[in-house]
Amino acid sequence: MSLTVKAPPARLDPPGPPQPPGRRRVHIGRFDLKFSPYLYVAPFFVVFGVFGAYPMFRTLYMSFFDWDLVNERTLGHPFVGFDNYAAMFTDPYYWNALKNTIGIFLLSTIPQILLALFLANALNRPLRARTLLRMAVLVPNATSVAAVGIIFGTLFQRDFGVINWVIEKVGLERIDWHGSLWAEWTAVATMVDWRWTGYNALILLAGMQAIPRDLYESAAIDGANQWRQFWSVTFPMLRPTFLFVTIVSIVGGLQLFTEPVIFNNGFSVMGGTRREAQTMTMYIWEKSIDQTQNAGYGAAVSWSLFVLIMIAALVNFILVRKSVK
Amino acid sequence: MASRSGKLWRTSPLTYAAIIFAGLLSVYPFYYVVIIATRSQDAINDPTPPVSFGGSFWDNFSRVLEKDDVNFMQGVLNSLIVASVVTLSVVLTSSLAGFAFAKLKFKGSNALLLTVLITMMVPTQLGLIPLWSMMLDFDWFDTLWAVTVPFLTSAFGVFMMRQYVSSAVPDELIEAARVDGCSTFRTYFSVVLPAVLPAAGVLALLTFMEQWNSFFWPRAILTPDNPTLQVSLGFISYGYYTDYSMVFAATAVATLPLVVVFIVFGRQIISGIMEGAVKA
Numbered sequence: 001m002s003l004t005v006k007a008p009p010a011r012l013d014p015p016g017p018p019q020p021p022g023r024r025r026v027h028i029g030r031f032d033l034k035f036s037p038y039l040y041v042a043p044f045f046v047v048f049g050v051f052g053a054y055p056m057f058r059t060l061y062m063s064f065f066d067w068d069l070v071n072e073r074t075l076g077h078p079f080v081g082f083d084n085y086a087a088m089f090t091d092p093y094y095w096n097a098l099k100n101t102i103g104i105f106l107l108s109t110i111p112q113i114l115l116a117l118f119l120a121n122a123l124n125r126p127l128r129a130r131t132l133l134r135m136a137v138l139v140p141n142a143t144s145v146a147a148v149g150i151i152f153g154t155l156f157q158r159d160f161g162v163i164n165w166v167i168e169k170v171g172l173e174r175i176d177w178h179g180s181l182w183a184e185w186t187a188v189a190t191m192v193d194w195r196w197t198g199y200n201a202l203i204l205l206a207g208m209q210a211i212p213r214d215l216y217e218s219a220a221i222d223g224a225n226q227w228r229q230f231w232s233v234t235f236p237m238l239r240p241t242f243l244f245v246t247i248v249s250i251v252g253g254l255q256l257f258t259e260p261v262i263f264n265n266g267f268s269v270m271g272g273t274r275r276e277a278q279t280m281t282m283y284i285w286e287k288s289i290d291q292t293q294n295a296g297y298g299a300a301v302s303w304s305l306f307v308l309i310m311i312a313a314l315v316n317f318i319l320v321r322k323s324v325k
Numbered sequence: 326m327a328s329r330s331g332k333l334w335r336t337s338p339l340t341y342a343a344i345i346f347a348g349l350l351s352v353y354p355f356y357y358v359v360i361i362a363t364r365s366q367d368a369i370n371d372p373t374p375p376v377s378f379g380g381s382f383w384d385n386f387s388r389v390l391e392k393d394d395v396n397f398m399q400g401v402l403n404s405l406i407v408a409s410v411v412t413l414s415v416v417l418t419s420s421l422a423g424f425a426f427a428k429l430k431f432k433g434s435n436a437l438l439l440t441v442l443i444t445m446m447v448p449t450q451l452g453l454i455p456l457w458s459m460m461l462d463f464d465w466f467d468t469l470w471a472v473t474v475p476f477l478t479s480a481f482g483v484f485m486m487r488q489y490v491s492s493a494v495p496d497e498l499i500e501a502a503r504v505d506g507c508s509t510f511r512t513y514f515s516v517v518l519p520a521v522l523p524a525a526g527v528l529a530l531l532t533f534m535e536q537w538n539s540f541f542w543p544r545a546i547l548t549p550d551n552p553t554l555q556v557s558l559g560f561i562s563y564g565y566y567t568d569y570s571m572v573f574a575a576t577a578v579a580t581l582p583l584v585v586v587f588i589v590f591g592r593q594i595i596s597g598i599m600e601g602a603v604k605a
Contacts, residue, residue, distance in 0.1 A: 051475035055452025136348030144538035206599035
């Protein structure tokens, strides 16, 4: 039997213990080729399924119940239909959190993307000390969000913070960064932008470097100046990368949590005494982790945020597409 | 031609100025951390921002250690354990899955790969509530299991390694191994894994940094009794603190080691991030 399958003459011996030649091995080989790939990709799907996908759908399920996270076993969880969703419409704190989330998101993301584009365009020139400059703009991304909250909380301090010192030096009034909605939003948006602008710039730079140079040369021959070249060559060619950067910013930015929490004393998720920086994720936390008896409502808020993220991503997709046409 | 393209791509001093200004804004907060962490408390009260370092770091840091309600050193140890275990697991599972997606033919592989890509865009933070109660069911509340197991694999990692294996390992090499009678796992272990070490190294660095810095989920599931470093740091900053030197000494310990790693491997990290971006 074992002689019916002949080894190819040029075959080298496999390293390791010799394996029994013959049909049996061929079968094992086939079995291996057919099923092992599934085994190799399985860990990701198992872990994501259990700790990523399942909780997301479970959140949807819970949003239709009156749910207590801790006493759920003893109290049970009565079905309430769409009551949790209906309650959101009359909940002023919900609208406040929605307003803050969108406000901080716009205030951070729009300047961030514009700055990143500008920075990427600058880094795309021939530069001395290229790696050093790239590292300098990327290094904030290596910091933890908690540390960013502490550092900027101090820099934005009203009485001795460095930022107010600079503001006074240029002849303006010092600002109480916890004093008004806009001040608070600006401070939080600054922290987000400090950490992410350089990272996004590098991603955009990678996209820019993949654009063939002769496109610029023909644009230059047609008499396009640098500004014109940027909008008629760079930006259209950058579209896939730009989409990627904006969608990642949307998904991350609308889930903002740590910066406003640490900026407002690090423990409470109220976002300040008047909730001027409470985001949706913080409100979800307040309703379900801090007050475990409102987890059903927190789940409904979670899904409303999910829908918001999907809508924002879709609108962004359409806008980026249109802007290029 | 050369001169025209040279003119086209010239770098004006203004461009340099803009980049250097951006770089200074990026770096200044780190400098500020070191100043406050090494000076005594009066530095922060100085009406003009302090610019020079001091020598009080150990004095400041000893007050961090004396704060026994935040268990800072336990946090350092926990973060090292969690980040190392997750990193090892992510690199192994990602390169194995990446190998399967790049070099093995199997039914549904395209659909599965697309699923991996889509999961990168899913806001998983929104599964917070059920995940939290799942941890209670598993009896994992306030244990390292809770902050380790959910992160043992990574969609980003799978995708990155898939891209790298596709381009760095020639099909002939895989074919040769098969002809030699290697099983697919053997091929992975002795052919693919050595060939993808550079990318695996970058993935390891990025994963370690992400885990070391992670805050949202650890803060939800751990307490100061058994914190990770960032959770402990969050509790140190709790309240409108007055001892800035102490808080900044802790912040320095929590951030600067990673910054050093970042600087040492900066070139590799940057090329890893940029290559991943183009291929995505």
